[in-house]
Each structure stands twice: as structure tokens, then as C-alpha cells.
Amino acid sequence: MNNLSTPLSNDHVMLAVNDLSISYNGKVALRNVTLDVKSNEIFGIIGPSGSGKTSFLKAVNRMDELTSGMSTSGEIRFHGYDTSKWRNLYSLRKRIGVVFPLPTGLPLSIYENVAFSPRISGVRHKVDLDEIVEKCLRRAALWNEVKDRLSSLGSLLSGGQQQRLTIARALSQDPDLLMLDEFSIAVDPVTTMRIEDVLKELKNELSIILVTNLVQQAERLADRTAFFLNGEMVEVGKTEDIFEGKTSDSRTTAYVEGRFG
Amino acid sequence: MTMFAKTEHNVRCYATEKRWKALFLLMTALLILPVLVILTLLIVRGGPAISWEFLTAFPIKGMTEGGVFPALLGTIFLVSLALVFSVPLGIAAAIYLSEYAPDNVLTRIINLAIINLAGVPSIVHALFGLGAFVLFAGFGTSILAASLTLAIMTLPVVIIATKESLQSVPHAFREACWSMGATRWQTIRRIVLPNAVSGILTGVILEVSRTAGETAPIMFTGAAFFLPFLPESVYDQTMALSLHLFVVATQVPNVPEDLPYGVALLLIGLVLTMNALSIGFRIRLRNKKKW
Numbered sequence: 001m002n003n004l005s006t007p008l009s010n011d012h013v014m015l016a017v018n019d020l021s022i023s024y025n026g027k028v029a030l031r032n033v034t035l036d037v038k039s040n041e042i043f044g045i046i047g048p049s050g051s052g053k054t055s056f057l058k059a060v061n062r063m064d065e066l067t068s069g070m071s072t073s074g075e076i077r078f079h080g081y082d083t084s085k086w087r088n089l090y091s092l093r094k095r096i097g098v099v100f101p102l103p104t105g106l107p108l109s110i111y112e113n114v115a116f117s118p119r120i121s122g123v124r125h126k127v128d129l130d131e132i133v134e135k136c137l138r139r140a141a142l143w144n145e146v147k148d149r150l151s152s153l154g155s156l157l158s159g160g161q162q163q164r165l166t167i168a169r170a171l172s173q174d175p176d177l178l179m180l181d182e183f184s185i186a187v188d189p190v191t192t193m194r195i196e197d198v199l200k201e202l203k204n205e206l207s208i209i210l211v212t213n214l215v216q217q218a219e220r221l222a223d224r225t226a227f228f229l230n231g232e233m234v235e236v237g238k239t240e241d242i243f244e245g246k247t248s249d250s251r252t253t254a255y256v257e258g259r260f261g
Numbered sequence: 262m263t264m265f266a267k268t269e270h271n272v273r274c275y276a277t278e279k280r281w282k283a284l285f286l287l288m289t290a291l292l293i294l295p296v297l298v299i300l301t302l303l304i305v306r307g308g309p310a311i312s313w314e315f316l317t318a319f320p321i322k323g324m325t326e327g328g329v330f331p332a333l334l335g336t337i338f339l340v341s342l343a344l345v346f347s348v349p350l351g352i353a354a355a356i357y358l359s360e361y362a363p364d365n366v367l368t369r370i371i372n373l374a375i376i377n378l379a380g381v382p383s384i385v386h387a388l389f390g391l392g393a394f395v396l397f398a399g400f401g402t403s404i405l406a407a408s409l410t411l412a413i414m415t416l417p418v419v420i421i422a423t424k425e426s427l428q429s430v431p432h433a434f435r436e437a438c439w440s441m442g443a444t445r446w447q448t449i450r451r452i453v454l455p456n457a458v459s460g461i462l463t464g465v466i467l468e469v470s471r472t473a474g475e476t477a478p479i480m481f482t483g484a485a486f487f488l489p490f491l492p493e494s495v496y497d498q499t500m501a502l503s504l505h506l507f508v509v510a511t512q513v514p515n516v517p518e519d520l521p522y523g524v525a526l527l528l529i530g531l532v533l534t535m536n537a538l539s540i541g542f543r544i545r546l547r548n549k550k551k552w
Contacts, residue, residue: 066439068364094442104433107456116451117441166437173441 012038013080014177014207015060020074022055022064029055033074033233035226037177042199042208044222044239046215046255051228053211057179060209061096062089079176094121097170101182103162105154106169110137110146113154113165117173132172140168141198160191167195171202178202179209184217196221215256219243227252303526310523320487320505325516329524331491335404335499336531339479340472342408342495343415348465350412351419358420359427360449379417386414387478395482405495407483414478415468422464426457459546466539470532476503486512502528 015037022030030052037043045053055070062083064070076083078092086092094117106113114133115123123129133150137143142164146157154165163183170178180199184192199208199221212218218225219239226236227249234249235242247253254260318328358375362368390410400406430453438448476484485498486508492499506528510521 061440063436063440066436090442090444092442093440096440098437098440100433100437102433104437106434106437106452108452116438116443120441120443120447120451169437169441 014039014041014078015209016075016077016080017060018075018077020056020059020072020076022052022059022070022072024055024071025069028231030059030228030231035233035236037207037209039207040203040205041223042203042210042221044218044225045209045211045228046213046218046225047228048255048260049213050230052231053228054181056228057098057181057209057211060177060179061093061098062086063093065089094173095176097173097175097178099163099166099170099178099180099183101185103159103166103186105157105162105165108154109151110154110157110165111150114168114172116169136168136171137165139171139198139202140164141194142168160187163187163191164195164198167198175206177207177209179211181211182213184212184214192217215243215258219256227255229255300529303522303529306519307522307524307526310517310519311526315523316527319489323513323515325513325520329502329505329527331488332500332502332505332524333527334491335484336473336502336528338404338492338499339408339411339483339501340469342404343411343472344465344469346409346412347415347419347468351416352423352461354416355420355423355427356449356454359424360445360453375417375420379421381414382477383414383475384477386410387481389413390478390482401496402481402485402498403483403496404492404499405483407479407499407501408495410478410482411472411475414475415472418468418471419465422468423457423461426460426464427453429460430456459543462546463539463543466535466542470535473531473535474503474528476501476507480504502531 013036017033017035020030020033021028033052033056035043045056047053058064058067058070059072060076060078060083064072072084078086078095083092106116108116111133114136115129118129118132123132134143134147137146142161145161146165154162157165163186167180167183183195187195196217199210202208210218210222222239224236225239225242227234227242229251235247235252237247241247242252243256245253315328316333317330319330320332321327358368358372362371387410390406390413394400394406394409395402398406400409434452434456435448438452439445443451479501483498484501484504486504488498488500502524506521506524509516509524
């Protein structure tokens with residue numbers, strides 16, 4: 001990685017965001033966000049829709065480059081490296097797994113969905129692919145349900161299974177950071193709980209950014225939580241503090257107690 | 262049950278509903294009628310003219326007898342060669358416009374130009390082909406010049422059809438691939454193209470049928486009135502069904518009445534066969550649709 005700028009000294013910081021602003025065709029979607037995400041941490045982002053949560057995730061894996069009209073300012077450091085100076089964006093995105101709100105099973109078999117990322121990064125041998133596919137499906141708590149029909153279409157699975165498939169797919173990238181964007185929106189409560197258990201396990205190996213519209217989900221899972229509102233980060237702090245009313249902004253307490261949003 | 266009794270308003274709505282439905286049905290029937298009349302006429306009057314000899318023999322006695330073999334073969338030549346030029350070019354351009362081009366003013370102008378190009382009258386394409394391929398490029402009136410003219414004419418339609426089928430692949434698939442670190446090409450090759458191919462094929466085959474029937478673009482560029490022999494290379498002229506139909510219907514005296522109908526039936530048969538193939542393809546591939 002000799003083409004990147006100098007690494008940050010503190011190696012516990014996975015993602016350091018400094019004064020990030022995002023706009024679409026001049027319309028501001030998010031302004032002046034500064035936060036960091038540490039290794040082995042679940043970082044929750046809560047806030048009503050339209051508060052800029054999804055835009056934040058798009059900026060992190062540099063999807064701004066592929067989104068027409070989207071522009072960002074400020075600095076995002078991943079592993080200490082400035083992502084705006086990252087030349088090989090494909091390798092950046094490969095290290096960041098994304099799970100979208102609606103499960104997007106690619107129009108491929110279950111096996112090929114999970115083998116997609118290894119394949120495009122050059123893994124060819126069936127043995128290696130088999131191993132990755134099984135490992136990732138197991139980690140996403142889906143293996144037992146699909147192991148006998150790996151060659152059937154991923155899009156034929158139920159919503160909850162498809163969402164676990166996309167988690168398995170994200171894990172097949174062997175990411176350092178996993179970003180989940182309101183993953184439970186189309187998932188039944190039981191599956192949601194299973195995925196939450198999976199996330200608690202995964203925390204031991206990687207960092208997780210959990211964007212959620214369910215404040216209780218953040219309360220259950222996140223180590224620290226940030227509250228976004230109308231394109232601003234109102235505050236960030238330890239999840240206990242946020243949910244126990246030890247907040248610096250009264251709007252945060254109002255939101256987590258369900259008084260608006 | 263006064264609750265469900267018809268009100269005056271209900272009665273009026275119901276009557277209006279029936280009138281509109283009848284109107285739309287009538288319009289649809291009006292559309293189908295000419296097609297039925299044409300096909301019936303062609304089959305009744307042209308059917309007797311079709312025979313094995315008609316398909317395989319040369320025209321004789323000032324084109325009043327014999328077959329249409331060189332014209333049939335010529336049309337197949339012209340269409341195939343036109344496709345060889347227009348399909349790869351059109352698909353590549355459509356992939357660029359749909360998957361790579363930034364959404365800016367220039368791209369929008371190009372897209373608009375392509376749509377307008379599809380509306381240019383074929384006689385204008387014919388004159389362009391005459392100037393560009395026959396005279397400027399020096400191909401002379403030849404299969405090559407005529408095919409290139411047809412290719413230019415069909416290019417916009419191939420591009421539009423391809424672009425539409427690419428766009429019909431949900432954008433979420435692309436975002437999912439990109440977020441995994443796939444390049445645009447990896448995304449296109451593995452996800453977008455395999456799922457767009459049925460639409461592309463349909464577009465191309467429908468295009469074939471249009472090309473087969475065109476007369477003006479080949480008239481000045483490579484199609485001959487009559488040739489007693491088959492073309493030997495792409496630099497030779499050829500006969501073509503569409504021009505042959507024009508010739509036997511209007512230019513040659515003493516043609517038996519059935520002959521033009523036979524030629525027309527053959528031409529339309531060729532086109533309909535292609536369309537049927539295209540529909541078959543579409544149904545087969547749609548059944549395999551993966552979302």
C-alpha cells in the first residue's frame with residue numbers, strides 16, 4: 001500500500017471520520033460529521049429516515065464515485081489511510097462488507113452468491129471456494145437451512161434467509177468492517193434475533209456499523225451509538241449513556257424514548 | 262338491503278364504463294382488421310405461386326416465370342452481413358451508454374441523437390450510403406455497401422433495444438456488486454449481461470425482420486434489378502426480395518398476377534418466422550428469469 005498516505009498511530013481505530021459533509025447536486029444531506037469506529041466494536045447509528053445515515057455509509061465505501069450527483073468533503077480514514085487518496089477503490093470496497101435494507105440476492109445460485117466476491121478477486125479452485133462458501137454460510141447461521149440446495153436460486157429464499165445470504169456474501173469478502181443498513185426492515189423478528197446473535201459473534205473479528213431504525217436494536221447491540229437528525233450528527237456516546245438519559249442534547253433522549261421520529 | 266341498492270350515480274358510472282370499454286375494444290379490432298385482410302389476401306392469392314421451383318429457381322422470361330432464388334439468397338446475405346456490422350457495434354455502444362457514461366448533458370444529447378437517428382427515413386439513409394460507402398469509400402454498388410447502409414440504419418434500434426434491456430436489470434444488483442469490490446466490467450459480465458440477454462436477442466431479431474423488408478436503402482447501394490448469376494463476393498451486386506417485389510409489381514410488363522403476391526408472401530413469411538423465433542426466445546428466457 002505504498003501509494004497511500006501515512007498510517008495513523010492508533011491502530012485500534014478502524015474508521016476515523018473527520019468533518020464529513022455529503023451533498024447531492026448541491027443539496028446537503030449530511031454535514032460536519034466527526035466520529036470514529038474502533039476495532040471489535042459495534043457502532044450504532046440511529047435516527048429517523050432522511051437523516052443522512054445511508055449517505056454516511058455510501059461515503060465510507062466510496063460509493064459516491066458511482067452515485068451520480070453525490071459529492072463529499074472532509075476526511076475519512078480507513079485503517080489510518082485517507083480513502084479519498086485510495087487509488088484502488090475495488091480493494092477498499094472489498095474490505096468493507098455492506099448489507100442493504102432490502103435483501104438483494106444476486107440472480108445467481110446460493111453457492112454463487114457467496115462465491116461471487118472470492119471469484120472476482122481471483123479464487124478459482126473449487127476446493128477453496130467450497131470452503132469459503134461453507135464457512136461464510138455457517139457464520140451467517142444459514143448453512144443448515146441451505147446446505148442441501150446450494151445450487152438453487154438465492155432469490156427464491158425467504159426474506160429472512162436472503163438477508164442472511166447477503167450477510168454470508170458480505171463475509172465472503174473477508175471484510176474488516178461490516179456495515180448494515182437497516183437490515184431488519186424486511187426480516188421477521190425471529191430471524192432478526194438470530195442475525196443479532198450472529199453480529200455479536202462477529203464483533204470478535206471485525207468492526208460493525210449498525211444503522212438501524214429500531215432504537216432498541218441499537219440498545220441491544222451497539223457499544224457506542226450516534227444519533228443523526230436532519231443531516232446532522234446530534235451526538236455520539238456510549239450506548240448506555242444515550243439510553244439512560246445521560247445525553248448532552250435533549251433531542252436524543254426524546255428520540256430514544258420515542259417522543260418523535 | 263337498501264345499503265347495496267344502486268344509486269343513480271352507480272348506474273351512470275356503470276354505463277360510462279361500458280361505453281369506454283366498447284370504444285377501446287373497437288379500436289383494437291380496427292387495428293387487427295388490416296393485418297387479417299393482408300394476410301388472407303396474401304395467402305389466398307400468393308399461396309398458389311409458392312412452390313419448390315419458386316424457391317430454388319432463377320427468374321426467367323423477363324422475370325415473368327421461374328423462381329426467386331437469387332433474391333431470397335440476396336436478402337439473407339444482406340441481412341446477415343448488416344447484422345455482423347451492427348450487432349457488435351450497437352451492443353458495445355449500448356453497454357457504454359447504459360453502464361459507463363456519466364449522467365451529464367453530453368450523454369443526454371447522444372441518447373437523444375440516437376432516438377432521432379432511429380426516426381430518419383430510410384431513403385435518407387440510402388442517400389447517405391450512396392455517398393459514404395458506394396462513392397466515398399469506393400465499394401461501388403455492392404453487397405458490402407448495401408449491408409453497411411442497412412447496418413447504419415439498424416444501429417440506433419439495436420442500441421435502444423439493448424439499452425432498455427440493460428436498464429431493466431435492477432440497479433440494486435449493480436450496487437451490491439460494486440459494494441463487494443467488483444469492477445464495472447465484472448458486474449456487467451457476471452450479472453447484467455446474463456440477465457439482459459433475452460431482451461437484447463429479441464431486439465436484434467425484431468431488427469432483422471425490419472431490415473429484410475427495407476427497399477430504399479439497398480436500391481442505390483447494392484441491390485440489382487435482375488442478375489442472371491449469383492454474387493461471388495461482397496463487392497458484387499445482388500438481387501433482393503424487397504426490391505424484386507417492387508420490380509415485379511410495377512416495373513415489368515406481363516407478370517402473372519399471382520407472382521407479386523407470392524413474393525410478398527415469401528417476404529412476410531420470412532419476417533414472421535423471425536418474429537416467431539424472437540417471441541419463442543423471449544418466452545424461454547423469461548421462464549428462466551431469476552428475480
